[in-house]
Amino acid sequence: MADTDALLETLMLPFERGELAWPVEGGAAFLHARAGAALSRHALPGLVCEQDFRPEAEALERAGLPLAAGHDGQRHPLVLVLPPRQREQARALYARALDRVAPGGRVLACAANNEGARSAEDDLRRLAGPLSTLSKNKARVFWTRPLRLAEAADRVDHTLLDAWRELDAPRPVAGGRFRSRPGVFAWDRIDPASALLAAHLPATLAGRAADLGAGFGYLAVELLERCPRITALDLYEADARALELARDNLAPFAGRAALGFHWHDVTAGLPERYEVIISNPPFHAQGRAERPDIGRAFIAAAAAALQPGGSLWLVANRHLPYEAALGSGFAQVETVAQQGGFKVVHARRSAR
Numbered sequence: 001m002a003d004t005d006a007l008l009e010t011l012m013l014p015f016e017r018g019e020l021a022w023p024v025e026g027g028a029a030f031l032h033a034r035a036g037a038a039l040s041r042h043a044l045p046g047l048v049c050e051q052d053f054r055p056e057a058e059a060l061e062r063a064g065l066p067l068a069a070g071h072d073g074q075r076h077p078l079v080l081v082l083p084p085r086q087r088e089q090a091r092a093l094y095a096r097a098l099d100r101v102a103p104g105g106r107v108l109a110c111a112a113n114n115e116g117a118r119s120a121e122d123d124l125r126r127l128a129g130p131l132s133t134l135s136k137n138k139a140r141v142f143w144t145r146p147l148r149l150a151e152a153a154d155r156v157d158h159t160l161l162d163a164w165r166e167l168d169a170p171r172p173v174a175g176g177r178f179r180s181r182p183g184v185f186a187w188d189r190i191d192p193a194s195a196l197l198a199a200h201l202p203a204t205l206a207g208r209a210a211d212l213g214a215g216f217g218y219l220a221v222e223l224l225e226r227c228p229r230i231t232a233l234d235l236y237e238a239d240a241r242a243l244e245l246a247r248d249n250l251a252p253f254a255g256r257a258a259l260g261f262h263w264h265d266v267t268a269g270l271p272e273r274y275e276v277i278i279s280n281p282p283f284h285a286q287g288r289a290e291r292p293d294i295g296r297a298f299i300a301a302a303a304a305a306l307q308p309g310g311s312l313w314l315v316a317n318r319h320l321p322y323e324a325a326l327g328s329g330f331a332q333v334e335t336v337a338q339q340g341g342f343k344v345v346h347a348r349r350s351a352r
């Protein structure tokens with residue numbers, strides 16, 4: 001059973017065992033939702049899913065589960081949460097979950113043991129009072145009592161609720177040069193691999209460019225600052241929260257080059273052609289396991305989207321096995337630098 005299926009099976013356990021009933025009216029919001037076989041086995045009337053990560057959002061769509069663009073102001077008798085690993089982001093999501101519960105409704109969350117289930121459970125208890133818990137598939141599902149947030153007898157910690165709502169708010173990082181927020185890649189610093197790539201970008205790069213997996217926009221900004229002959233830049237990013245930050249961080253460059261922001265799964269390929277592509281590709285999906293296949297799919301997408309003679313500038317951890325993917329997609333491949341456990345690679349498409 002895939003990890004996600006196991007997690008979702010545990011999420012549904014209280015309903016399968018009859019400890020909770022799915023709401024007859026009012027439906028349920030599912031925050032940080034994921035698709036999987038365990039969900040497809042149940043009729044889940046009124047379920048509305050929210051997901052910022054494009055590949056997961058597309059999986060929900062493929063499974064026929066309704067996706068909400070954002071909070072529509074509706075409250076539900078049930079709010080399901082898969083808390084993310086980043087703790088401030090998870091706490092802020094709990095606060096949002098409580099804000100979404102209808103009077104007398106419950107918040108129910110589920111996390112894998114090796115992804116912080118115990119602290120996720122402790123956090124929800126601190127915020128919302130006593131919980132019920134079940135464990136299965138190396139994961140825990142835990143849920144609140146019926147919540148009546150307006151009543152004095154309620155066990156919700158309202159001071160904490162106010163504080164946690166703000167925990168993942170955007171803020172200045174890197175000495176005020178960028179805005180970022182908890183939960184996006186390397187959210188509170190400049191990633192050293194990206195900094196190494198930026199330092200090796202030649203000032204002569206020219207034409208239309210793309211940044212694959214652009215995060216909050218650090219590399220994109222560096223490209224525009226270092227390479228005056230770049231005329232257009234498309235940022236591709238799967239995490240909608242990061243892409244919004246990139247929009248803010250690139251706003252001062254709107255007059256300098258034509259900018260495009262794409263909430264996009266790069267492994268599915270690119271819709272446009274470019275002279276230059278830069279990337280610090282991801283090598284993890286939502287879990288902990290290394291996924292060099294994602295980095296290889298980024299390399300293949302870059303090779304297919306580059307014009308003849310176009311260049312990919314890439315940084316990666318030295319141990320990642322990208323050589324075969326680079327060799328099959330490009331005419332020339334050169335390791336330009338190796339430092340601090342990273343390699344910077346310049347790969348050129350054949351000019352024909």
Ligand SMILES: C[S@@+](CC[C@H](N)C(=O)[O-])C[C@H]1O[C@@H](n2cnc3c(N)ncnc32)[C@H](O)[C@@H]1O
Pocket residue numbers: 055185186191194212213214215216217218219236237238239242264265266267280281282283
């Ligand atoms: C290693 S980070 C690089 C971020 C940024 N370029 C920087 O240098 O700080 C990789 C980025 O790829 C994004 N990502 C992961 N999977 C993706 C996918 N399938 N398609 C597009 N972006 C993806 C992640 O959200 C993350 O922001």
